[in-house]
Structures are given as C-alpha cells and as structure tokens.
Amino acid sequence: MRSTQPSFEEERKALPFLIPALLVLCLISLYPLIQGISRMFYTYQALTQKTVFVGLQNVKLLFSDHLFLRAFTNSLVWTGVSVIMQFILSYWLATMLNSRFLRLRRMFRGITIIPWALPPVVIALMWRYIFLGNGPLNMFLHSLGVAHPPNWLTEPRLALWTCIIANIWMGIPFVTVMLLAGLQTIDKNLLDAAAIDGANYLQMQYRIIIPSVKKVILIILTLETIWTFNMFDIVFVLTKGGPGNASLTLPLYAYENAFMYYQPGYGATIGMFILLCLLTVVVLYIREVLR
C-alpha cells in the first residue's frame, strides 16, 4: 500500500505530464469562466458606447423581469419533461434490446446508436420539416381523419412541446446505449434465481435490476439534466423561442440579450443563474454518490 499523503517526489514527477492539460484548463476554461461571470457586474451603455460597472443592478433586474421568469419556467418544463421521457423510453428500449428472446439484437442496437452521431442542428431541421403545417406529420394525421391538425411550430401552446419531442428523440440513443451497457453487467444467474423464486416483473425491476444499475442511472440523469438545461441548438433552429416567447428557454434568452440586444452584462447574469442551478444538480449527484 502506498501512503495517503503524496510525496513531493511523486508530485514533481507527475507535473510535466499535467502541464499541457493545466494550461488549457486555466487559460480556456477557468479564465473565461471568471471573466464571463465578472461581466454580470457591468452594463453596456449604447449612448456613450461604454461599459460601466453597475454592481448588482443586473441581478435586481433579473428578479423583476417577467420574461426571465417565463424563460425559467419554460426551461424547467423543457428539462424535466425531456429528461424523464428520454429516460422512460430509453429504459423500455434498453430492457427490450437486452432480452435474450429478441432476434437480430445486434442489428437493432446498431440502428439505435446512429442518431447519436447527427449534429443537433440537423436533428432540429429534420423535425422542423416534420412539424410543418403542411408537412409529413400533419399529412399523416389528415389521413387518419383529423380534419384540422394543429400548427405545431407556430401555435403558442404547442411550440415548446414540439421542441421537447425533437429533444427526446435526440437523447434516446445515448441514454439507451448507456443503460444497455449497465443492464448487461447484471448477473444472469441472479435473475434466473429470482424468477424461480417466483418474483414478478415489478419485483424484479425494483429489487434487482434498478439497484444494480443505480450508478449508471444517476450519472445519466445528471448529465442529461445538465446538457438539456444548457441546450441551445434545438430550440434556436426549431422556433427561435417563438411564437412570441412561447418556447423561450434560458440559454436562448441569455444569447438574445448578449448578442442581439447588446446587453452582455444581463446575458452573463442569466448565465450565472443557469450555472447556480446546474451546480446544485452536480452537488446533489456527488452527495448521492458519496452516500
């Protein structure tokens, strides 16, 4: 056994290997992070074309901004529904792909992985076409006898949900593949033994399968929550946050402020809010893992 306290000698030897990564980390990760956060204390004045220090004024603005509240609720719905539905559908698909009674398993698994490689922009434009008023989905609904199928992308009540559907589709390959890998590590004898003892489907799931893949489930839920909350591409390409602000999410609102309304300070403040939300998720994950 090595001692728990690293020796100076060893740290000295490790350092040269770490220098490139540490340089990249400090220059292109930590420095921009701090620089970016510091922007929240400044505001750009169009009249004088100067950036001035305003302290916490942007934060005060945030709490009285109805559009921010709207974007935040949208973000919560967008993330919550996406992550839960991705997980349920992927779990279902993964257990089926893991079944030894399924023929052509390798082929089906191969197909499941493919959408993982597609750029989110391409996924979004595919779905934008599908959801067009005179597009394939409505054509299909029409043939089923729906007289007036809705306008998925321009109906304020539906726009966010339309984006969520595309996002769920995008996440299924990754989540399924990770879950499947977890399921494959479960000892088959354990399942057989439980089946012989007369355990039913639900008992198998709750007593054996889910506890065995708990670690994978936790990391998947954490990563997907973070990625989805930060997701920009899908909504930007599908609806740009519209109609009105019906599908506006926080990353989009931050982008609009920073790069369209010339309010980088306010954009950074929204970014800081996102960061705090997500760091909470990270802390919850770490606490759960350490428990």
Add this chain to the structure above:
Amino acid sequence: MRMHPLKQILLHIFVIMFMILLIFPMVLLLFNSFKSEAEIFAAPMGVPKSITFNNYAKVLTQSTFLINFKNSALVAFATVFLSMMVSAPAGYALSRFKFRGRTLFSVWLLATQSFPGIIMVLGLFVMLRTYHLLNTLPGLIVMYTSFSMPFSIWLLKGYFDKIPVALEEAARIDGCSRALSLVKIVLPLSVPGLLAVGTFSLLLSWNEFFFALVIMRDNAHYTLPVFLARFMGSGGVVQWGPLSAAALLACIPVLILFILGQKYLVSGLTGGAIK
C-alpha cells in the same frame, strides 16, 4: 427458460416501432434530398418518384458548402489531434501518479459540463479578441480542445488503468524514462482508448453549433452547423430540397467514422460509468 410466443411477438413489434421512429426522420431527409421542391410538399412522406440530383448540384455549386465543409474538417482534425496530445499525458499522470487534487478531477469533470455556454462565450470573446482569434478557425479549435479535454482525460485514464504497471517497470529498469514508456509502451497498447477519444472529440467539434455561431462572422468561416442554420434562415422561404442535401452531405463523413469508432467510445464511456 422460454417466453410466451405472444409476448415474444409483442417484444418484436415494440422494438420495430422504436426503430421506425428512430430511422424515419433520417429517411425523410434522404428522400427529400432527391426530390424536387414541388414533390416535397405534394407527397411529404413518399419515395421520390423521379430522382433528381439538382439539390446536390445546387448545394455544391451555388453555395459556400465546400468551403464550410473544409472548415469543419480542419477544425475537427485539429481538435482530435490536440485533444489526444493534451489528454494522453494528463490521463497517464492520473493513472500512474499520486498527487494532491487528484480526487478533485471527477468533480471538475462534471462541473465543466455545467458551465453555461453563454458565460464561457462571453469570457472567451474578450480573450479571442485580444489575440485576434475571433472569426478564425484556430479560435474554435482551441475552444473545442478545452471542451473535449475533461472527457478525453477520463476515457484515457480508464484505458491506462487496465495496462499492467509491470510492463513499464521492466522497461524502466532498462533505462526507459517515464515519458518514453508512455509513448513506447502505454500508448501502443491503448489504441482503443485513443480511438474512443478521437470519436468523442470528432463528434463534439463537428456537431458544435453555439460557439461557432457566436465566434464566426462570415460565410467563409462558418462551420457546417452554422452554414446549415444560416442556409435555412436566409431568404424567408426554406428550400427544403437543397437544405436536405446539404444536411445529408454534412452528416455522412462523420456518420461513417462514428460507426467505425462507436464501439470504442461506448466501451470507454460505459466502462468508466459502471465501475
């Protein structure tokens, strides 16, 4: 053990339904790329009646597609190369040495995932402007390298852990330095790990949209995702035929490389997550 035949049939039906849902949007894209604009809306779901290559011709000759493709390829190639150069030594240090802050690594890995794009881009914007890297490919390459680094280090550490230290010790007795033993002994044995990192950073750099959108200012510098978004957004009416052709051309090279490399990426990602 056997499954009730009816249950088994249901199992297959459900799986096939999932497969159709996963494939269908991509098939529509493929069909549209070979249809005329009129046919796309006359029969949105049908197989192309008369195959036309006009959409491809239009994309290749009347747009900046080839330039943007070259940009994407350059950025991806450089990001993959740099990610490996930076991550391999760091992964090696994590796998072989003990040092303070080592346990912080996985926390940092998750934390970087949670950094909002808007904050990073505002911070990087100032820096890139100072060094005249705005609207340049090197600016993007540097950013993507830093984004892919945490996962790449983690993937490689996992692979290095599996290589017996004894192999290196034998070489070190013969006077081989640490760095040399990484290059000569460890790396050749971790080709699957390097392929996993390659696939991961390829996907990341080829597909990234937000940072490229903000950093790149003109057509000649766009990468493919920005080109596609602009192509769709320009001129009011969306030209679905040429857009589908461009989207398909933008996906195919990476799709092929991904299919070749996904085995390594999946085993690298899941290997680490399950342990």
